[in-house]
Amino acid sequence: MxxxxxDIKACMHALVNDGVILYPxxxxxxxxxxxxxxxxxxxxxxxxxxxxxxxxxxxxxxxxDILQYVAAPPPDIIAMVEAFEKPTTVIYNNALGFxxxxxxxxxxxxxxxxxxxxxxxxxxxxxxxIVSTSANISxxxxxxxxxxxxxxxxxxVDYVVDYRREDSTITPPSRLISMDDEGNVxxxxx
Numbered sequence: 001m002x003x004x005x006x007d008i009k010a011c012m013h014a015l016v017n018d019g020v021i022l023y024p025x026x027x028x029x030x031x032x033x034x035x036x037x038x039x040x041x042x043x044x045x046x047x048x049x050x051x052x053x054x055x056x057x058x059x060x061x062x063x064x065d066i067l068q069y070v071a072a073p074p075p076d077i078i079a080m081v082e083a084f085e086k087p088t089t090v091i092y093n094n095a096l097g098f099x100x101x102x103x104x105x106x107x108x109x110x111x112x113x114x115x116x117x118x119x120x121x122x123x124x125x126x127x128x129x130i131v132s133t134s135a136n137i138s139x140x141x142x143x144x145x146x147x148x149x150x151x152x153x154x155x156x157v158d159y160v161v162d163y164r165r166e167d168s169t170i171t172p173p174s175r176l177i178s179m180d181d182e183g184n185v186x187x188x189x190x
Contacts, residue, residue: 004118004163011122011159015130019158020044022149024167025059025132026087026116027174029143031157032059035129038099044131045101047156050138055104057089057174058111059132061123066111069129071096074183081113087174088112091188093181102131112174118163134173144170 011021011032018040021032031047033040035058045052060066063081066073071094074080081090095102095109103109112132114120123130134142135149143149146165154160176189 004121004161007118007161007163008122008125011161012125014158015040015126015128017158018043020047020156021159021161022135022154022157023118023122023161024116024146024164025119026112026114027171029135029146029149030132031135031153032130032132034126035059035098035102035131038101041099041101041131044133047153048133048136048138050133052101053105054138055108055110056102056131056133058098058102058109058129059114059119059123060111060129061114061120063113065129066092066113069096069098069109069111070094072181074179074181076183077179080183084113084175087115087171089174089176091176091178108178110176118161142173144172 014021015034018037020043023032031044033044063078066077070092089110089112091108091110093108135153136142145168178186
């Protein structure tokens with residue numbers, strides 16, 4: 001069992017104080033914050049130097065949590081998400097409960113249910129969704145491993161997770177699909 005309890009505690013401290021964390025996800029290294037805090041999300045935009053029109057991905061720990069944050073998901077959404085064989089971010093219509101700076105201007109939200117043990121443990125402990133956006137300055141290459149994260153990003157966050165810093169395994173970004181209320185899927189990035 002990998003021990004990341006100290007990282008979880010430090011991340012929790014940052015998250016409850018509207019801070020930004022730099023952490024490994026089930027895909028690439030990401031910047032995260034409390035997805036329900038407008039102030040925290042603003043900090044992520046500032047660290048990334050990202051245009052505010054670009055929305056961010058939200059991570060959840062369990063597929064059933066989608067029901068809390070999407071107004072009209074397809075009836076079999078939990079089974080659909082649990083059947084994904086690789087990390088998949090789904091764009092849903094009709095986001096619920098998120099601040100305006102998290103939701104796309106068309107009312108949609110991008111959500112990925114994580115399978116990563118660290119992310120799952122952190123989100124369950126935090127009891128709220130967290131933002132997951134690549135840990136790079138907007139327009140620059142996405143860091144697949146910690147060694148690729150720019151010093152300006154590291155300096156701009158409130159906590160950098162120790163877990164998996166030495167891991168050099170390259171994992172591609174998540175598959176990206178959009179799904180309408182009936183469950184019709186369009187693959188945007190495979």
